[in-house]
Amino acid sequence: MDRKWHFLGLGFVLGMTALCASFVGGMYFQHKDAKRRLQEIIQKDPYAYYVGPKIYEVFCFFENQANADHRMSQIMKYGFPGLDDLRLYSDFVLSYDRRNRVAHWVCEHLQLDNIHSNRGGRGRNPYQPDMSVPSNFRSELTDYRRSGFDRGHLAAAGNHHLQQNHCQDTFFLTNIAPQIGQGFNRGAWNNLERYVRNLVQRFGSVYVCTGPLYKPKQRSGGKLAVEYEMIGQNMVAVPTHFFKVIMVESTLQLGKPYMEGYVLPNAAIPDNLPLRSFLCDIREIEHYAGLKFFDGLRRSAIFGSNYPSESQVFREFG
Numbered sequence: 001m002d003r004k005w006h007f008l009g010l011g012f013v014l015g016m017t018a019l020c021a022s023f024v025g026g027m028y029f030q031h032k033d034a035k036r037r038l039q040e041i042i043q044k045d046p047y048a049y050y051v052g053p054k055i056y057e058v059f060c061f062f063e064n065q066a067n068a069d070h071r072m073s074q075i076m077k078y079g080f081p082g083l084d085d086l087r088l089y090s091d092f093v094l095s096y097d098r099r100n101r102v103a104h105w106v107c108e109h110l111q112l113d114n115i116h117s118n119r120g121g122r123g124r125n126p127y128q129p130d131m132s133v134p135s136n137f138r139s140e141l142t143d144y145r146r147s148g149f150d151r152g153h154l155a156a157a158g159n160h161h162l163q164q165n166h167c168q169d170t171f172f173l174t175n176i177a178p179q180i181g182q183g184f185n186r187g188a189w190n191n192l193e194r195y196v197r198n199l200v201q202r203f204g205s206v207y208v209c210t211g212p213l214y215k216p217k218q219r220s221g222g223k224l225a226v227e228y229e230m231i232g233q234n235m236v237a238v239p240t241h242f243f244k245v246i247m248v249e250s251t252l253q254l255g256k257p258y259m260e261g262y263v264l265p266n267a268a269i270p271d272n273l274p275l276r277s278f279l280c281d282i283r284e285i286e287h288y289a290g291l292k293f294f295d296g297l298r299r300s301a302i303f304g305s306n307y308p309s310e311s312q313v314f315r316e317f318g
Helices: 002-044 046-062 065-075 164-169 181-203 282-289
Strands: 086-088 093-097 102-111 150-153 176-179 205-213 216-218 224-226 241-248 258-265
Touching (some): 065 086, 065 102, 102 176, 102 181, 150 181, 181 205, 181 241, 181 258, 205 282, 241 282, 258 282
Antiparallel strands (some): 086 093, 093 102, 150 176, 205 241, 216 224
């Protein structure tokens, strides 16, 4: 009798194990499709937004957290500029500014594979809001429509060709900011992005931190005030300037890294102005942005971190 119950118990356990394995296997293969469907529902039904996070917790069981942690450690190898609302995407990391509806900063680690155009391409990737951002802090496509501004990338789409989803992630509106089109986004800013990719081709490993600035202006009477435009019902802030801080790893075994920073006004910039006109003291960028770039490196260990004796950028391009 005991043996009978033993075999019955063993059969029950094996049956339940098989059932659980079948359930888990089914969830594993269907969770990506389910996440996509949930995103579609959330866009149509506001109530689903509040239920969504609990469902995503279940989905996260199947995500490869180890790979995600490894990728973040690669990108942020030299430290975080700030720690507000950190968000890891497939190939870049950003800190989101809920008040202004744009990023505080976006960090990338670029190598040759990232910029090969024969891999994942820009194609027809649509701009899209990031539904993981609460709706009252989120920018929407309607905010940019007929605003007079381009949807300007912070992490450039051309920097992320290794996989298609890497490029797709750059089109989330968390990685986008309002930029003047002709003369800036389609001019000097584009030239700066190409310059970064040229550095990748020459040196192989480049770290980039990009973000907005809101420069104060001097009013009559000598007082300073920060003034900037906002667009759309969600009041997306229009930065007065944009920065890009670049750190190039040396190809020599004991070589020092090289760092330089650029600040460009969010305005139509004449074509005849060279990029070197916008080199800026990195300490000045840190002062205005409230950030600390590549803090994991001692500044004395950096070769040529462009600390000019007098920075002209903010004064000349206000």
